[in-house]
């Protein structure tokens with residue numbers, strides 16, 4: 001009973017995280033019943049996103065111009081740089097209102113079993129920024145997971161002597177990504193950050 | 198922690214396990230003797246109790262081997278309680294179907310992870326045909342000790358799995374560095390994580406051995422195994438510095454870094470807590486390799502009782518499952534063993550002796566006759 005275009009939509013929807021074939025079907029039928037302009041608006045948003053979004057040339061978060069909105073903001077504190085694994089970690093840190101520096105997105109964490117070595121992350125770019133931008137404190141906000149902790153250790157060894165390295169205080173849920181931490185806990189962990197030896 | 202939380206099994210139902218087509222029994226407290234000829238299925242009842250608590254068999258690593266010859270699915274269910282005072286009962290179920298795999302549930306609710314289902318402190322098992330705790334590979338001895346620590350030391354299993362995860366990462370890095378020539382310098386990050394978790398693992402194992410040692414020596418002698426019983430943790434690497442946790446971490450970091458060229462050539466981590474062993478001996482004689490069958494049996498039993506003592510002291514009372522334990526003990530040692538079992542725990546032992554010295558057994562002993570596919574009081 002499904003037409004080819006409907007089948008294609010369901011197939012695409014079921015690739016989304018947390019969406020199984022059944023909920024993909026439900027979503028597809030919901031979209032079918034929605035007014036035409038709503039589905040076209042959704043399609044337009046998707047097209048615009050994939051056409052316009054690109055990595056920020058400085059921090060590698062999402063940008064639509066050369067620089068992302070945060071890197072464009074001249075009023076932030078140039079001496080502070082916060083290293084995260086993915087752009088998704090930036091939003092929860094911003095929501096705490098406890099941080100006024102800039103960010104650097106590594107694009108993941110070290111994980112040899114998945115074939116991710118230092119050369120696969122934006123670590124060279126990070127070293128260059130630390131040298132060039134007058135950074136005095138580097139906050140290592142990789143996730144409190146095995147791979148995030150190992151990445152923090154690697155960075156602290158690599159950049160020791162060049163810059164003061166700090167790590168978020170403990171108290172964050174161990175084994176989970178930063179994006180799942182609530183603002184209050186994350187804000188406290190930021191304020192209580194400790195110097196990495 | 199001082200209040201005991203003794204484990205009890207109240208009933209057990211077995212479907213298509215080894216020789217059993219179907220068996221349903223109620224198991225009372227105190228001493229329970231399964232009595233019957235060899236091959237009647239006594240050991241399989243004990244095995245089923247282990248499976249119902251730990252999810253693994255002490256006799257095989259393949260649950261599929263347990264499925265009765267003409268069946269395709271086996272199932273073990275049982276009602277257990279953790280504490281007499283609070284009467285916390287749970288209905289546990291494990292099933293295994295060839296080609297489908299294992300299914301676990303507690304009180305009817307499916308449990309996906311074995312770690313969430315298994316109860317490492319709830320049973321201790323002795324099987325004369327499986328003396329792996331004494332003469333098996335190092336991994337078998339380590340596993341027995343780690344199971345004890347999992348039950349006794351909060352956070353131990355997280356540190357153990359953290360150590361294993363970091364080691365797996367380091368091994369993957371070394372293997373790729375060996376084949377592609379990439380710089381293995383980032384290995385130190387994994388080595389630091391291995392050291393942090395490994396130090397806790399090793400210190401916990403050392404502490405447990407210190408606690409077990411006098412108890413093992415005591416029971417070995419009481420059961421006629423002779424005096425001078427010794428347990429020692431054989432740490433890997435053997436020259437670990439040990440004064441405190443920080444020194445242990447530093448020592449691990451240094452050793453892993455120093456051995457990196459050798460490990461790089463091997464493509465794996467050649468030393469560390471994953472290579473620890475436990476020396477079991479009398480004086481300086483190694484019972485693991487040089488002990489007679491009888492000595493190894495006695496040592497396994499003494500080790501089991503030492504574990505029992507420690508779990509009890511920590512407030513947990515395991516069910517003791519002792520397969521064919523009386524047959525090779527002389528009357529004096531039988532008495533010593535039975536005297537050791539008069540605590541408030543539940544003990545299930547099997548015997549093929551048709552006239553098991555009933556005179557020796559405490560008056561409140563329950564005797565099941567196991568023969569011809571039935572089991573009755």
Ligand SMILES: [Zn+2]
Pocket residue numbers: 056057058059060061067068069070071072
């Ligand atoms: Zn940016």
